Amino acid sequence: MSSPAECEPATPSGRVLRLAVLASGTGSNLGAILDACRSGRIRAQVLVVISDRPGATALGRAQAHGIPTLELPPLSGESRTSHGERLLAALTRFDIDLVVLAGYMRILSAEFVQTLAGRLINIHPSLLPRHKGLHTHRRVLEAGELEHGCTVHFVTAELDGGPPVLQSRVTVLEGDDEARLAARVLEREHVVFPRVIGWIADGRLTCDQGIPRLDGHALGAPLLEDRLLEDSTVGEATPR
Numbered sequence: 001m002s003s004p005a006e007c008e009p010a011t012p013s014g015r016v017l018r019l020a021v022l023a024s025g026t027g028s029n030l031g032a033i034l035d036a037c038r039s040g041r042i043r044a045q046v047l048v049v050i051s052d053r054p055g056a057t058a059l060g061r062a063q064a065h066g067i068p069t070l071e072l073p074p075l076s077g078e079s080r081t082s083h084g085e086r087l088l089a090a091l092t093r094f095d096i097d098l099v100v101l102a103g104y105m106r107i108l109s110a111e112f113v114q115t116l117a118g119r120l121i122n123i124h125p126s127l128l129p130r131h132k133g134l135h136t137h138r139r140v141l142e143a144g145e146l147e148h149g150c151t152v153h154f155v156t157a158e159l160d161g162g163p164p165v166l167q168s169r170v171t172v173l174e175g176d177d178e179a180r181l182a183a184r185v186l187e188r189e190h191v192v193f194p195r196v197i198g199w200i201a202d203g204r205l206t207c208d209q210g211i212p213r214l215d216g217h218a219l220g221a222p223l224l225e226d227r228l229l230e231d232s233t234v235g236e237a238t239p240r
């Protein structure tokens with residue numbers, strides 16, 4: 001078991017990126033991020049995990065690592081704005097640099113998103129802009145598409161419409177069903193999400209005025225994970 005402090009790599013240069021993770025479900029992406037933090041592959045630490053679903057598996061996963069958790073379901077009849085305000089108030093207590101939506105299945109208020117502009121990222125299980133919203137694996141299969149994947153993007157008020165940063169492609173195979181396809185996409189999510197967080201932690205990736213920049217270059221289109229030149233560490237992957 002490790003505490004958040006143990007997530008810090010031995011020789012960090014500069015401040016370690018302070019993360020809050022919002023998750024509604026299993027939290028396998030949270031697990032991948034925690035692994036990357038603990039191993040020192042990314043200079044980040046998870047300060048708190050918040051869920052809108054009491055008892056979500058993701059919360060137990062965080063607790064097993066000694067990370068504080070909060071259950072913050074919307075109150076009966078509560079507006080999205082009010083729920084967003086309570087979320088922001090909770091985050092303020094942790095001095096957070098980046099908020100990570102890792103399977104957070106609730107639409108956030110425009111005010112919440114605006115307050116965290118450039119400091120809020122999401123992973124979506126499709127090659128955006130294709131298949132925004134739910135049931136992406138089913139929709140890919142029903143459309144007979146041959147390619148699927150996932151996208152890490154900065155979040156704006158438009159659902160799954162914020163500027164994309166990195167995508168990973170997955171080939172749809174003969175005989176795939178939703179579960180098989182989802183499992184292969186999830187594997188790729190566990191690679192690309194920590195990678196993007198690592199870029200932000202290293203100060204390589206920013207998003208100002210809705211424009212993501214990696215190493216100072218504006219990203220007009222998302223990078224493709226299979227076209228990155230790989231080095232041994234997450235942080236040194238560079239576009240080909």
Ligand code: GRF
Pocket residue numbers: 023024025026027028029030058102103104123124125186189
């Ligand atoms: C992932 O497929 C993510 O893209 C989607 O919800 C799923 C969450 O999985 N938004 P997990 O909770 O990280 O296992």
